[in-house]
Amino acid sequence: MPGVNNPPPPITTAAAQQKMAQERREDAGDLRRLVNEAHPPRASDLAELQSLQKTRKDRDDTDTTASLSETLKSKSREAGPRVVVREPKHLYMPQSPRSRAAAEAEQTDLIKEMFHEMGDIGLKPVVVYHNLSVPELYEHALKYEPSSHIVASGALATLSGAKTGRSPKDKRVVREPDSEADIWWGTGSPNYEMDERTFILNRERAVDYLNTLDRLYVFDGYAGWDTQARFKIRVVCARPYHALFMHNMLIRPTEDELHDFGLPDFTIYNGGAFPANRYTSYMTSSTSIDVSLKHKEMVILGTQYAGEMKKGVFSLMNYVLPKMGILSLHSGCNEGKDGDVTLFFGLSGTGKTTLSADPQRPLIGDDEHGWSDRGVFNIEGGCYAKAIGLKQENEPYIFDAIKFGTILENVVFDEETRHVDYDVSAITENTRASYPIEHIENAKIPCVGGHPKNIIMLCCDAFGVLPPVAKLTKEQAMYYFVSGYTAKVAGTEQGVTEPEATFSACFGSAFLMWHPTKYASMLAEKVEKYGAHVWLINTGWTGGPYGVGYRFKLRHTRAIVNAIHSGELGAAEYETMPTFNLQVPKEVSGVPSEVLLPVNCWADTENYNKTLTHLASLFTKNFVKFQDGGGHVTPEEASAILASGPTVE
Numbered sequence: 106m107p108g109v110n111n112p113p114p115p116i117t118t119a120a121a122q123q124k125m126a127q128e129r130r131e132d133a134g135d136l137r138r139l140v141n142e143a144h145p146p147r148a149s150d151l152a153e154l155q156s157l158q159k160t161r162k163d164r165d166d167t168d169t170t171a172s173l174s175e176t177l178k179s180k181s182r183e184a185g186p187r188v189v190v191r192e193p194k195h196l197y198m199p200q201s202p203r204s205r206a207a208a209e210a211e212q213t214d215l216i217k218e219m220f221h222e223m224g225d226i227g228l229k230p231v232v233v234y235h236n237l238s239v240p241e242l243y244e245h246a247l248k249y250e251p252s253s254h255i256v257a258s259g260a261l262a263t264l265s266g267a268k269t270g271r272s273p274k275d276k277r278v279v280r281e282p283d284s285e286a287d288i289w290w291g292t293g294s295p296n297y298e299m300d301e302r303t304f305i306l307n308r309e310r311a312v313d314y315l316n317t318l319d320r321l322y323v324f325d326g327y328a329g330w331d332t333q334a335r336f337k338i339r340v341v342c343a344r345p346y347h348a349l350f351m352h353n354m355l356i357r358p359t360e361d362e363l364h365d366f367g368l369p370d371f372t373i374y375n376g377g378a379f380p381a382n383r384y385t386s387y388m389t390s391s392t393s394i395d396v397s398l399k400h401k402e403m404v405i406l407g408t409q410y411a412g413e414m415k416k417g418v419f420s421l422m423n424y425v426l427p428k429m430g431i432l433s434l435h436s437g438c439n440e441g442k443d444g445d446v447t448l449f450f451g452l453s454g455t456g457k458t459t460l461s462a463d464p465q466r467p468l469i470g471d472d473e474h475g476w477s478d479r480g481v482f483n484i485e486g487g488c489y490a491k492a493i494g495l496k497q498e499n500e501p502y503i504f505d506a507i508k509f510g511t512i513l514e515n516v517v518f519d520e521e522t523r524h525v526d527y528d529v530s531a532i533t534e535n536t537r538a539s540y541p542i543e544h545i546e547n548a549k550i551p552c553v554g555g556h557p558k559n560i561i562m563l564c565c566d567a568f569g570v571l572p573p574v575a576k577l578t579k580e581q582a583m584y585y586f587v588s589g590y591t592a593k594v595a596g597t598e599q600g601v602t603e604p605e606a607t608f609s610a611c612f613g614s615a616f617l618m619w620h621p622t623k624y625a626s627m628l629a630e631k632v633e634k635y636g637a638h639v640w641l642i643n644t645g646w647t648g649g650p651y652g653v654g655y656r657f658k659l660r661h662t663r664a665i666v667n668a669i670h671s672g673e674l675g676a677a678e679y680e681t682m683p684t685f686n687l688q689v690p691k692e693v694s695g696v697p698s699e700v701l702l703p704v705n706c707w708a709d710t711e712n713y714n715k716t717l718t719h720l721a722s723l724f725t726k727n728f729v730k731f732q733d734g735g736g737h738v739t740p741e742e743a744s745a746i747l748a749s750g751p752t753v754e
């Protein structure tokens with residue numbers, strides 16, 4: 106560089122000074138030019154600069170747009186709404202005339218039209234955010250949902266709204282010619298009927314509501330890891346939180362799979378922030394969750410509890426999988442080193458998610474599975490764990506899964522530090538974490554396994570009389586499966602505030618579509634064919650009923666599960682517990698022997714026996730409705746199953 110490092114020249118003539126000044130100006134010009142070449146200004150205003158921050162892959166959205174338009178179409182109008190997938194990039198208008206001209210030159214006809222029609226509500230194009238990435242969904246949630254916050258772990262905390270649990274009494278199934286003979290209707294069934302016309306009315310209500318919104322979110326994903334039993338599910342929703350929830354819970358498609366997605370096999374319209382009209386037939390509240398197998402659609406009105414969507418998919422699977430000869434299971438599932446698979450059946454809150462997360466055994470799934478001739482497969486792509494009382498020491502895998510991408514529903518956190526206090530149930534007892542299965546350190550992906558070797562039926566006995574573990578005979582296995590006894594623990598369903606005894610057939614009656622004996626007979630056949638061992642584990646109370654006794658320690662329940670897996674319990678000595686005729690092991694490593702027979706933990710034996718007899722009579726009363734076999738087992742088979750239940754004199 107000329108002159109920059111030279112020593113200052115001696116002062117001479119005016120002409121020489123002028124020449125030097127000229128040289129300095131030239132040097133400065135050179136410098137400025139150098140700086141500008143290294144950092145040339147590339148935008149003429151801040152907005153343009155921001156538009157340079159993001160790149161976008163050029164893709165052909167024509168098919169997706171057509172498919173979304175079909176989904177959002179009213180049943181009574183010919184054409185679908187004009188859908189725009191994401192906000193068109195060039196809606197941004199630079200201020201400087203030069204950049205503005207360039208931007209205008211790039212505009213498509215669609216965008217030019219949008220500029221004209223944006224203000225007209227009737228012609229408003231529907232902007233659909235289709236399969237947004239997790240960071241994008243975070244940003245949308247933070248921007249548009251006042252109850253969204255990032256907590257210290259990186260998870261997204263949110264509120265589900267007025268409803269913080271499922272509303273099983275508001276579920277409706279359309280009675281349709283093709284499926285009505287298959288569906289379990291009437292007493293004890295979760296399927297309250299609805300006619301097609303009312304379904305369409307509610308569907309229109311949801312679709313019209315969704316189409317008026319400024320932003321719609323659609324997630325397309327799969328249910329079923331077995332590619333031969335995989336269903337394309339589309340979720341249309343108003344809240345970024347709901348889209349992220351289903352992104353976590355369904356199986357996430359690859360970019361290519363998404364490109365070729367086409368029309369879905371089943372669509373969920375979640376208009377949850379908008380109520381059902383109570384004057385509509387069949388409505389008993391302003392909440393309605395309606396399934397039509399003919400239309401392959403589910404409509405949600407009047408509840409924003411996200412669990413409705415995942416259990417909606419499960420209800421659908423509970424219909425279609427058995428039709429294909431595949432047993433659907435409300436169970437968790439993991440696999441040992443030798444490929445031995447264990448199922449954990451159980452109603453909400455009994456420990457499926459907690460116990461299937463096991464450092465020794467890769468996780469296949471925590472809640473919904475299918476069992477075909479090829480083995481088991483997870484239906485979902487994520488887990489939905491209860492967060493109340495969560496502690497890293499007790500449940501490290503679940504605790505550590507709560508990070509960026511995880512949704513935390515209805516939890517309470519410190520305003521400043523953003524640390525979550527999992528012990529607080531100020532909003533609900535049913536606080537939840539939803540995360541993709543990859544967040545579990547030892548998840549087995551793809552989430553499939555062989556035929557189960559052990560089947561654990563979990564119950565949470567609030568009477569405190571059932572043993573912490575019992576080995577079941579084949580008939581007992583059917584009896585306890587069909588009975589589906591547990592205590593509903595507060596929170597997961599609306600209106601349940603303290604544990605109440607409940608019988609939920611197949612440990613998931615609320616989600617069954619066929620009569621329970623359909624699933625029971627399929628299970629019996631598979632248990633027989635593959636020689637699975639069946640166990641009953643009580644993760645509930647002992648030493649007295651709820652309020653008096655205490656809950657079995659998680660550490661002890663885990664020791665029992667380990668003893669099943671090590672083969673210890675298969676070889677143990679057993680004694681028979683009276684009334685229920687259950688085979689109870691005399692010893693289990695890591696568990697104090699006195700807790701194995703609950704009578705030993707009660708202060709008053711007479712009280713124990715009275716309570717035991719009372720529970721036995723509840724079992725017997727409940728089973729009456731299954732005595733005819735329900736059309737899927739013969740009355741003789743039903744009475745053999747019944748004979749293995751408790752005996753009440």
Ligand SMILES: Nc1ncnc2c1ncn2[C@@H]1O[C@H](COP(=O)(O)OP(=O)(O)O)[C@@H](O)[C@H]1O
Nearest residue numbers: 453454455456457458459491644657658659662
């Ligand atoms: N002995 C026990 N076994 C299993 N879970 C227990 C036990 N004691 C307390 N818990 C708690 O009960 C809850 C079980 O819930 P979860 O595993 O989510 O049930 P599910 O998946 O069946 O709905 C967890 O919050 C867990 O910490």
Ligand SMILES: C=C(OP(=O)(O)O)C(=O)O
Nearest residue numbers: 271412452453454489597
């Ligand atoms: C989400 C649910 O599942 P679970 O409680 O079995 O985990 C539910 O029953 O609402």
Ligand SMILES: [Ca+2]
Nearest residue numbers: 435452453454
């Ligand atoms: Ca459940």
Ligand SMILES: [Mn+2]
Nearest residue numbers: 457458472489
């Ligand atoms: Mn669970």
